Structures are given as C-alpha cells and as structure tokens.
Amino acid sequence: MPSLPQVAAPVLVGVRLPFKRDVIAGILRGGLGFDGVVVAEAEHATDLGDDAWIERSHFGGAAGGLYLHDLRRLDEDALAIEATRGVRYELHLEGGDYRLWVRRYVPSAWGAVRGRTASDSAWALVDGEPLGAGPLDERGEPIDRWAWIDVGGPLSLSRGAHQLTLRPREGGYAIDRWLLARDPGFEPEGEGPRETSADP
Numbered sequence: 001m002p003s004l005p006q007v008a009a010p011v012l013v014g015v016r017l018p019f020k021r022d023v024i025a026g027i028l029r030g031g032l033g034f035d036g037v038v039v040a041e042a043e044h045a046t047d048l049g050d051d052a053w054i055e056r057s058h059f060g061g062a063a064g065g066l067y068l069h070d071l072r073r074l075d076e077d078a079l080a081i082e083a084t085r086g087v088r089y090e091l092h093l094e095g096g097d098y099r100l101w102v103r104r105y106v107p108s109a110w111g112a113v114r115g116r117t118a119s120d121s122a123w124a125l126v127d128g129e130p131l132g133a134g135p136l137d138e139r140g141e142p143i144d145r146w147a148w149i150d151v152g153g154p155l156s157l158s159r160g161a162h163q164l165t166l167r168p169r170e171g172g173y174a175i176d177r178w179l180l181a182r183d184p185g186f187e188p189e190g191e192g193p194r195e196t197s198a199d200p
Helices: 021-030
Strands: 037-041 055-056 067-069 088-091 097-107 123-126 147-159 158-167 174-182
Touching: 037 088, 088 174, 097 123, 123 147, 158 174
Parallel strands: none
Antiparallel strands: 037 174, 055 067, 067 174, 088 158, 097 147, 097 174, 123 158
16 A cells, blocks of 8 residues: 655654545545535545655644645745646545635745745646636635635536546645535535545
8 A cells, every 4th residue: 555755854744644545435435425515634545646745744733633745845936737646536426516625724934935925826626627727725825824725616516436636836835634515605614524434
C-alpha cells in the first residue's frame, strides 16, 4: 500500500500514514452520507497520483490533526494545472446539483517570497475537467487559520461514479477537508460535519 511521502524539516513535523481506503469507501458506497453532505479528510485520498502533496501536522486546528500541504516550493512560481497528478477521490453520487467546499489554510509567510496571496490557491478538477476558469480560492484572506472556502457551483453531476482531484499550485497552501453539499444554503462551520464513514 503506498504511503504519503515524508519530508525532513527543522521545524515542520512530517507524519506518514497509509491511505484510508476503508474510510473513503463510505463515499464509494454510501452516496450522500448524511444530511445530503459527503465529507472527506484531504489525507484520505483514494489514490495519490504523485508526491505533490505532503501529509503534515504543523498547523494546529486541523480536523484529526492532519492535512495535505503544498510544502515543496518555497520560491518557485505557481504550478500549472497539468504540472502534477495531485490526489484523487473516487465517489458515487445520487446525482443533482452540488456545491464544493474546501477547508484550507493560507500562511502569512512561507519561505522568502510566498505567503498570503502568493500561497492562496490550488487546482480542483471533477472527472478530469477543471472547476471554473481558474484555480480554486485565490482570496488571500483569511490567513493563518483554517477556513471553509466555497469553491462554487452548482456542479451538476449525474448519478453514479465521479472523481474529485486536488492539485497543488502555490507553495504553503494546505487543505484539511472537503465536502459536497446538495443544499445551496448549507455552510460548514468549525471542522464541519463528521467524515462520511464506511458504514453510514
């Protein structure tokens, strides 16, 4: 079973954990989970395409203590959408219109030139197609804390199997969780609802 890569750093503490296919199986089998919402921890990917995301535990307040971090690029330019394979989540849905939310962290400083608006975005794709006309987020604020970002919608998805892919773009950006909600008025708070389990 593949593992998330571990990177040595003087301050940041790396954590390695195998993929939680048993957890994500609830999304594969369970449709919407509960209350019309599917929730997953970012580190519980169905498949790790490459080592673009690193599992970390440095930023306090992450649900379950772990998250995925774009750790590698302190001074490089933002990545193009095709530069990495990112992480992939396979899910089965009842079909309909959904909104995608991502719980993310933007650091105020990251390396010599990143932080704030230079560390505030990633890429999201559904079934291999980019969401929207550009990267997700790019809002800058809030910084140095976890916040839910409405990626937008509605996403009109048919009943059956789909794939959500998250790819890094700017160094320092971190993702804790994501969720899909059918209720257009739903807005997650705090850590959000409990993760969709294998036995909802």
